Amino acid sequence: MQVGIIGATGYGGLELLRLLYNHSEIENIHLFSSSEEGIVFSNKYAHLRKIIDQPLQKIEPEALQKLEVIFTSTPSGVSSKLIPEILTENVKVIDLSGDFRIKNTEDYEKWYKLSPAPQKLIEQSVYGLTEWNGKEIQKGKLIANPGCYPTAVLLSLLPLLRDELIDSENLIIDAKSGISGAGNKPNANNHFCETNDNTSIYKINKHQHIPEIEQAMSMFAHTDQPITFSTHLVPMNRGIMATSYAKLQKGITKDDLLNSLHDKYDQHPFVRILEDASKISTSQVRGTNYCDIHINIDERTGRATIISVIDNLVKGAAGQAIQNMNLMFGIEETSGLKQIPIWI
Structure with a gap:
């Protein structure tokens, strides 16, 4: 699978990268940034040297539409503007922001103090609480990953x-x-x-x-x-x-x-x-x-x-997002998520 992460430089994006890197079904991970395009990722995060040495890519719909699944790990208010341009028949999106979680747009405006996403996409989005909404997630194209x-x-x-x-x-x-x-x-x-x-x-x-x-x-x-x-x-x-x-x-x-x-x-x-x-x-x-x-x-x-x-950062963000991806693509639910807890 070809996977993209928009907002790869944030903590959620870093966790997505850490977990997807060892996922058996992922061939390539494409990293996108709105503010740091061209920067070699391992120059920004030295712990990734000789692991992720690729440059951050510019967010362009043409490049994104060639991928199979895109994770948007952006601040609220950003995904609502990006996703309408990149969600196509061939691309599935898992959004880690709050832009598609709240079905009532008036509630979203009240609590987030932001303009809501397009109503059509809000209605299309599936709330990604995996253990409770698995059947709908399997059929979904736009997943609103729950908050932590x-x-x-x-x-x-x-x-x-x-x-x-x-x-x-x-x-x-x-x-x-x-x-x-x-x-x-x-x-x-x-x-x-x-x-x-x-x-x-x-x-x-x-x-x-x-x-x-x-x-x-x-x-x-x-x-x-x-x-x-x-x-x-x-x-x-x-x-x-x-x-x-x-x-x-x-x-x-x-x-x-x-x-x-x-x-x-x-x-x-x-x-x-x-x-x-x-x-x-x-x-x-x-x-x-x-x-x-x-x-x-x-x-x-x-x-x-x-x-x-x-x-x-894992069950509250990146891990649950990957769990949802697994369901969407018919992959074993635990794929890429079998880490033993870091006790010390």
């Missing part, structure tokens, strides 16, 4: 909401991410002196992933309740831990919750249910496409604490 926070949150909550084991009202979600989630362009928010030895909360009740999570809960679990969602930056490079608090429905036990999770995910290779609380941590999934989930019941309050961890 929504991936962690939705994988842990959807089975329990769908099976009506937890109350969808007053759902509170506390999520923490490593600094790489902010991207690699320097600013005050990811400056070492600002982030080292520090934890901060941001976008309080205004995070753009809120409507995405609520939309997916409606799609897959048929609940339309709003959520309370808080996000924090913690001083580590990568990883997300999402902790959700939900009231149990009457008579529901911990075994009921575990059975729901196992029934949904035991046949899926990248979701692991952990019953030992001491084993749930971001280090358990670093560098991999795994999502680990743990639940705990507080019988005193009748609440469930539901915890999930992912690597925000």
